Amino acid sequence: xxxxxxxxxxxxVAPPPMPPSDQGMNLPTPPPSxxxxxxxxxSSRTRKKSIPExxxxxxxxxxxxxxNKELEDLLKVCPKCHYHxxxxxxxxxxxxxxxxxxxxxxxxxxxVDALKFKGVASYSDKLKAxxxxxxxxxxxxxxxxxxxxxxxGIAVMDFGFLAASxxxxxxxxxxxxxxxxxxxKIPVVIISASGGARMYEGMLSLMQMAKTSAALxxxxxxxxxxxxxxxxxxxxxxxxSFASLGDVILAEPHSMIGFAGARxxxxxxxxxxxxxxxxxxxxxxxxxxxxxxxxxTMKSTLASLLEFMK
Amino acid sequence: MKLYxxxxxxxxxxxxxxxxxxxxxxxxxxxxxxDEINAMEKKLEETKQGIYSKLSAxxxxxxxxxxxxxxxxxxxxxxxxxxxxxxxxRRFGDDHAMLGGFAFFKTNGKSRKVMLxxxxxxxxxxxxxxxNFGMAHPEGYRKALRLMQLAHKFNxxxxxxxxxxxxxxxVQAEERHIAEAIAVNIREMSTLEVPILAVVIGEGGSGxxxxxxxxxxxxxxxxxxxxxxxxxxxxxxLWKDRVHAxxxxxxxxxxxxxxxxxxxxxxxxxxxxxxxxHDPELAAQNLxxxxxxxxxxxxxxxxxxxxxxxxxxxxGIGEYAES
Numbered sequence: 065x066x067x068x069x070x071x072x073x074x075x076x077v078a079p080p081p082m083p084p085s086d087q088g089m090n091l092p093t094p095p096p097s098x099x100x101x102x103x104x105x106x107s108s109r110t111r112k113k114s115i116p117e118x119x120x121x122x123x124x125x126x127x128x129x130x131x132n133k134e135l136e137d138l139l140k141v142c143p144k145c146h147y148h149x150x151x152x153x154x155x156x157x158x159x160x161x162x163x164x165x166x167x168x169x170x171x172x173x174x175x176v177d178a179l180k181f182k183g184v185a186s187y188s189d190k191l192k193a194x195x196x197x198x199x200x201x202x203x204x205x206x207x208x209x210x211x212x213x214x215x216x217g218i219a220v221m222d223f224g225f226l227a228a229s230x231x232x233x234x235x236x237x238x239x240x241x242x243x244x245x246x247x248x249k250i251p252v253v254i255i256s257a258s259g260g261a262r263m264y265e266g267m268l269s270l271m272q273m274a275k276t277s278a279a280l281x282x283x284x285x286x287x288x289x290x291x292x293x294x295x296x297x298x299x300x301x302x303x304x305s306f307a308s309l310g311d312v313i314l315a316e317p318h319s320m321i322g323f324a325g326a327r328x329x330x331x332x333x334x335x336x337x338x339x340x341x342x343x344x345x346x347x348x349x350x351x352x353x354x355x356x357x358x359x360x361t362m363k364s365t366l367a368s369l370l371e372f373m374k
Numbered sequence: 375m376k377l378y379x380x381x382x383x384x385x386x387x388x389x390x391x392x393x394x395x396x397x398x399x400x401x402x403x404x405x406x407x408x409d410e411i412n413a414m415e416k417k418l419e420e421t422k423q424g425i426y427s428k429l430s431a432x433x434x435x436x437x438x439x440x441x442x443x444x445x446x447x448x449x450x451x452x453x454x455x456x457x458x459x460x461x462x463x464r465r466f467g468d469d470h471a472m473l474g475g476f477a478f479f480k481t482n483g484k485s486r487k488v489m490l491x492x493x494x495x496x497x498x499x500x501x502x503x504x505x506n507f508g509m510a511h512p513e514g515y516r517k518a519l520r521l522m523q524l525a526h527k528f529n530x531x532x533x534x535x536x537x538x539x540x541x542x543x544x545v546q547a548e549e550r551h552i553a554e555a556i557a558v559n560i561r562e563m564s565t566l567e568v569p570i571l572a573v574v575i576g577e578g579g580s581g582x583x584x585x586x587x588x589x590x591x592x593x594x595x596x597x598x599x600x601x602x603x604x605x606x607x608x609x610x611x612l613w614k615d616r617v618h619a620x621x622x623x624x625x626x627x628x629x630x631x632x633x634x635x636x637x638x639x640x641x642x643x644x645x646x647x648x649x650x651x652h653d654p655e656l657a658a659q660n661l662x663x664x665x666x667x668x669x670x671x672x673x674x675x676x677x678x679x680x681x682x683x684x685x686x687x688x689x690g691i692g693e694y695a696e697s
Contacts, residue, residue, distance in 0.1 A: 172696055172697050173694050173695070173696055174694060174695040174696075174697060175694055175695075176693055176694055176695050178636070178693035179625070179626070179627045179636075181625050182621070182624065182625045183612045183613075183625055184612055184613060232691075232692035232693050232694045233692075233694045235692055236692050236694060239689070261580070261581075261602045261603075262602075263602060263603050263608055263611070263612075263626070265602075265693075266601065266602050266626045266627050266628065266636075267600060267601065267602055267626075267627070267628070267633060267636065267638045268636060268638070268691060268692055268693055269602050270580060270581070270584055270601075270602040271584075271638060271688060271691040271692070272691075272692060273557075273560055273581065273584060274560050274564070274584060274587075274588050274688045274691075275688045275689060275691060275692065277557060277560045277561040277564065278560075278561065278564035278588075278684075278685055278688050278689070279689075280561060281561045281562075281564050281565050282685075285565075300553075300581070301580075301581055301602075303553040303557075304552075304553040304554075304556040304557050304560075304581045304585075305556075305557050305560060306557070307553075307557075308551075308553050308554040308557035308558070309557050309558070309561055322548050322553065323541065323543070323547070323548060323552045323553040323556075323581070324541075324543030324544075324547070324548065324552075325543075328543045328607075329543045329544060329545060329548070332542075332543050332544065333543070333544045333545065335544065335545050337545060338545065341545065341548070342548060350549055350551075352551050352554065
């Protein structure tokens, strides 16, 4: 269907970090402002391959060359233009959880090729390749941690794993962490980034939207807070389920957020897309988000919200 | 029967034509051609059986999109009485791609109240401009939720009819937050304390279908499909060309029997040979019988059990390895 059916967006200068066929779902185009038409950042994973020394990264926003050491100290935010570069799930946990408090949950779940998907490449091979590359079991990392001493159930999606598309494992791990948090009577924070539902698992993927949302309904009924954090990009099936259901919804600056991919909208409607369409700023303006939060203040913002919603 | 014929049905059409010619000849020339006619009838039946008994996933997709296929309002007219359409989401507008209202459902001589919700396509250009090809905007999903909450308030079972290529991908749909509208429906449908039946009557296009699709029982018509992505969209991503849609339709396991095997749907409603459009009345009778069966089965549950069972139904979907 439309919102899940998009091809990968053509990128104006540099190729995307993965070949288009590897994207579970649609990748949004960068915001159409002039700033973002400049050369792209090379993600840390691909950089390791292209620049063996691995000392520098080019900012996707402004083209600035930044040393990796500096970038790490700045939580992967460009010091010149404040562009928020792609972050891994592990990095985000490190930035958000109080030191030494993170305990991973359900790390023993693995995706299987349930449909025996007959495509151009084997789904099983893809899973193995991404697991090797990212060191993750699948596209989400879940567990318990403390955020400025607030015990919290947390799920962080990792766009580097098959465009963080949601299949059975992503849905199951998110559902389990919500259910466990309901039982422990603690809040849930989900950091989303996703191309949408995972095509290779067909309808099993789509049903994860219902599964996760139903678990959130029970968590909400118990009077517990859920904060949804949207990062670049959060689209389609993930956006049309748990990511949109936060008591409070935050987004990182300039993140692409939406349901249908820009290309599908253009092809279906022949409409001119407005400036900044589907950026976090565009959504905030229309009342669809609570706030846009810079990465360096994300932890303290979450902590004060959790304190308020206790 | 004048129907737009699908490519794979052409042998049937040809035989039907030959049979008519034979009958006309027998009658005009007053000669006994009964043996020939019987042989031809037999051949026609065998050909139909041969084609319709092993339809490919892609052929079924074509049937599910057939413009003569019965739509939501056709089933409403055939199966229910006194449909009172209710309009608007009370926030922005009235979506003509998503309809709903009260109706009476006669089962075993008794008449009971139901709330009907359904996506509606059009058959010609004019109708499709109004119906937006069955692709609802946020206000459609919000109207559907309003009506479902009304049903909850008055303890009336809900029956939803899914028939959409998908939620509308447009600038305004995004600005009014189509993703949130669908997400909220999905969550709220898991909490409504009345029986919910959902039936995929044609196209089950991804999130746009699921937005009215969370139910105690999910039924699907034999030739309908329900998929995470359209076969064309999947083909464009994986094979880099939409012409490979037939391959994608197979790979996605989007046909009724595959969905039953993976417990995505609970029952498959049989269609007349060749599809519902070949005999809409029979198709409606079959659907009615199935709706009665499942609604009665749900009647015996308390509200609490209903919600627990619905939660468990979705909780159990997903296939993975645990090491």
